[in-house]
Amino acid sequence: MNKKGTFSYNYWRPAVTVDNVVFSFDGTHLNVLLIRRGRPPFKDCWAFPGGFLDEQETLEEAARRELKEETGLTPKYLIEIGSFSALDRDPRGRTITIAYASVVRPGQTENATAGDDADDCQWFPIVEMPPLAFDHADIFQKALFMLRIGIIRDPVAFMLLDDTFTLPEMQRLYTDVFNREFDRRNFQKKFLASGMLSPVRSNDEEKKSAHAPIHYRFNEEGYMQFKEKVTKC
Amino acid sequence: MNKKGTFSYNYWRPAVTVDNVVFSFDGTHLNVLLIRRGRPPFKDCWAFPGGFLDEQETLEEAARRELKEETGLTPKYLIEIGSFSALDRDPRGRTITIAYASVVRPGQTENATAGDDADDCQWFPIVEMPPLAFDHADIFQKALFMLRIGIIRDPVAFMLLDDTFTLPEMQRLYTDVFNREFDRRNFQKKFLASGMLSPVRSNDEEKKSAHAPIHYRFNEEGYMQFKEKVTKC
DNA sequence: TCAAAAGTGTTTCTGCTACACCCATGC
């Protein structure tokens, strides 16, 4: 038991890091951002951007700061996905990490650039990810799980989509996130009936494909009413 | 950015603690275990049992060890509920905590005894909790939320109940956890139809009340089938 | 003219909700 010190300062302390699993959607597939590590350990391996907690910031602030420094991104939505503290997870010594998941809009993905710690910075479709450094494969699994929870409970899906989007796009997003097929008619019916989507007069930007799809915008007010009705437990 | 050191050892480190929100059910109400702090800060205040992370253990191991040391309990089910890292959360200096929620069976609750760090150790119905030390009120809110998730997604409710239990008991548990009323008939119908309960020939232990309630046992196999059917997203 | 993509409606089933009466026991 910890009885030796009168103050916390006397206790052993681990190094504490934060890691970021950033998701984006390119209209077809769900992607995650990886950096190629520029220094050991795991030099040249792909990993999630992250770094050490500083003294004057919370863990969430650290996650945002590291993400900004290492990739230039500033996500709107960011949630904690959990801690990882296996004794041997970092060959340099004992570190624990608190991992965060976040999402960026399609327009932001080109802003991602490799910071000083990284040789490279690249978006990978989640089904084509390379082997990851440390225990980042575990972190990814939990991040995907938390993304699903976020999409079910909160309007996170719309932070992954452009300001206006089509229902087929949205359905492809759901297909990738939940790793299953949805019936096109039921999918459309459900979300159109929910009131969380407002059709938007297409600026005729694209008439490329056959039978141009209708564009929608997220309707926050409608979403609130929908959520109020649904939230029982 | 953290570029100064080659090794993690050179970075600033926070003190890291774990905290435990332990739930139990006494047949009528959901309770949480609090200790009265025996030393500053917040001496004589009620708080969740917890303590500092040691070098040779994971965070979850630390949570279990501290719980054992401070209260004598060894919960079967324990999940992480999140991190708390506000700069001023501990007047002694910068600490971050990783909080865990756990449940113990009714038979175990009498085993809870105050360890060295605590003057007292007591179960409180969740609606009658005293003011808490640190940011433990925030921790409690998130713990209750995670308990709900656990009960919805996993058979956590049955780890809060005795080996055999009645449906009215189970319903009281749900009422407290989800803070809402359930229709008795619908509640029974739902769980009896689920296949996760097996009636057990009452040993005639109690015929106290009018119309002695039927005792059930958790049926793991039935639960698995039920969950398989339900798990869609 | 054919393939690809997207729009649309109906039916069925299942799960959830609401709701009332009877029985046994203890006081």
Added chain:
DNA sequence: GCATGGGTGTAGCAGAAACACTTTTGA
């Protein structure tokens, strides 16, 4: 005999699932 607690069934409704055809455009 009455209050308490616990057992049981039915009918309505809403959300999910299954399912096929038509339209437009580009190759």
